[in-house]
Amino acid sequence: MQLWLIPILPLAGFVINGLLGRRLSRGLVSAIAIGSVLLSFAWVLKTIFGLGDLNSRYVEHYYTWIASGSVNIAADFAVDKLAVVMLLVVTGIGSLIHVYSIGYMAHEGGYYRFFAFLNLFMFFMLVLVLASNYLVLFIGWEGVGLCSYLLIGFYFHRQSATNAGNKAFIVNRIGDFGFSLAMFYIFKNFGSLDFTKVFQQAPGASEAVLTTIGLLLMVGACGKSAQLPLYVWLPDAMEGPTPVSALIHAATMVTAGVYMVARSWPIYVHAPSAMNVVATVGIATAFFAATIGLVQNDIKKVFAYSTVSQLGYMFVGVGCGAFSAGIWHLMTHAFFKALLFLGAGSVIHALSGEQDLRNMGGLRNKIPWTFLTMMCAAVAIAGVPPFSGFYSKDAILLAAHEHAPWMYWVGVATAGMTAFYVFRAMFLAFFGEYRGKEHAHESPPVMLAPLAVLALLSLVGGFLFNIPQFLSGVFPAREAAEDNSLMLISVGAGVIGILLAWFIYVAKPAMADSLASTFGWIYKTLYNKYYVDEIYDAAIVKPLVGGSRTVLWKDVDAGLIDGSVNGVGTRAKDIGGVLRLLQSGNIRSYATWVLFGSVVAIVALALAGIGSTGGLR
């Protein structure tokens, strides 16, 4: 099946564009970049059709990467139904975003660099999805983190962009530390990192071991998928170009954590306390991020907090045992969140760089296509039936209710807030009077076509792709409790959110400001993101940097290490200075020293027993 072609094609695109892109024309660069991703997508389709029903896992073994003692890691790729879903999402949406980027980045510098990094990202993400052991998955994990850093800091002449890139990478690293510890622990207990071997032995291991592994893996997932407390990098990651935000920070990279937890389901189903933690972290993050998203003024920041919140929903899904529901939401979220970001990018492009919602308004007549497609995404994310978001979110909320009813009610409240802030953004941007100064122009077709495709997927993707049915053989079976009253409540919450947003921002525009001043300090806290960044800075960053600077740099590095190295030199000089006195130039003293040496030699030989028996026959 040549699975390796799927990631290698984008890698080839990266190499060609990276090495030669500077000299190639923009058209050629685009063709190479998009061609490689489209070919990869085509190959994914061919693989799916070639593999038949995919009920069993198809593994391709390439070579043994590490064989050292008891450590035996192979470079394998594997495909099963779960991987198929991820592959289609990654390559499909990846292709659409590549096409969109031609239009969006048309006026930007560093064109070839952008596409090279984008292709590199695709490579690593595909390695992550196709991996059949934890270490290869970790390679993809780290690689997408690297590409995220490179792409967030794409406008590297902006200090804020480079800072955001650093922040993303460093916070991710903390999560990766947890992942590494999990891998060590897995290897210690199961003797292998291969999925098949580990999951075979998982039911037999003790619950304490499995819980520890599950929690450590969750730490890694918190870093990569921006959950509490490691979510702080995602809003800042909006410094990158909008296609990057759409692809990496909405559809693919941030879902890697969810994918990894879903893949590790044999570990989690036997460690209920770990699953509970996963679900709790998910629901807390969902609620928390939604509250912050209510009052943000930057359109991309609204959607960034929305992503954090929706990722929380996915973790609630997998944490409550509804793995396929979580993956379903992953897919639908990829559709409508990518669309929201790309649409925001279209708006920003139309307004020549304006991102503040307060300077927008009344755009629905000026950029109608963008408006229509974004509306599709908005109703999807709000959970309005029969669009895609409704199906997946409903499945998760039902599972949450079964697991712990309080999670269901918090989830409903969050759904209401989700609908509210998304439609707030829509109303502020597209309705009312235009408050800005630019001349808005519609985006070119190359940008609108992907928007249209994604809009279609957002609307019909729910009932067209019944993921739980598709994945029924992969995850353990569970009762899908169809409770209509719960469903109605969650839909109702969404509708209330939309109506409230309409009321405040369209019917009575002045009400927003009066509400803000009434609830002054609440508004201020939410607007400043609960001051989390400032708390982290004071509590963690400053002591760490200060400690490194004074203790580790001045005392240890300069003082101790340099001191001992220099000290060796000084000691050698001193000893040399003493030995120099031996060279008096006086031949007689030299002769005396020779005599001394020979006496010592004789004594040494005697002690060594040379002179004990007869030396000669």
Place this chain on the structure above:
Amino acid sequence: MLAAVPISWFLTLSAVLFALGVAGFVFRRNIITVFMSIELMLNAVNLSFVTFSYHRQQVNGHLYAFFVMVVAAAEAAVGLAIILTIFKNRGTLNIDDVDSMKN
């Protein structure tokens, strides 16, 4: 035969001559005397070579002593030439004054 000499006597004689040569080398200040002490040491070693050759009833020791003699001759020639040069350049035969290699 009771008139025979034990070889330890020969070896002791060799050691004594060698030690005397060392004493001359360490304690005398005239270059030429030092040189002659070196020759004395070489002779002592020759004696011990020949003694061991007798002990093992082989002729090899004689050959070693022979080569020592050859080398001593060559060394004497060159060494005395050097002493002549030193005397020409420094005007002294005191070994303590030839210390330009100090430090």
Place this chain on the structure above:
Amino acid sequence: MDVILFLAFAIIAVVCAINVVVQTHPISSAVSLVGVMGSLAVLYLLLGAEFLAAAQVIVYAGAIMVLFVFVIMLLNAGAESKKGRSFTAQLLGLPLWVAFLGLMAYFIQRLYPQSTRVHFGGFKGGGAAEIGHALFTTFLLPFEVTSILILVAILGAIVLARKEMD
């Protein structure tokens, strides 16, 4: 008989050696050294090294010592001056020398208490024929190398001792 011979010439050798070291004027040391070499030649005869005894007299006493005497007379070296300047030699020299001699004597006694005994005629392989045979078979390479060595020594001596070209 052999014992008396040995003792006589051994004592002569030691006395002359002490004289070499003790005398202040170099010419006296040189003459004493000749005496040492002569007595050593007799001892070689006792050990059956006929060729070597002859070589000792001819080469050592006859050529090298003559060379020494020539150089002493050429340099007009007088008696040695009294000033000395080696602290190390004076301080460490005597104890070390005593230790050296003591150790050597001790080990010789321990290793060879009363083993072989030397008597005149006990070793018949020291004649010219045997020496020549060994020289041109087993020791051919050192023989050739020493020829070169002598050549180099001659050249060196000539270069060092000639007059400056003006």
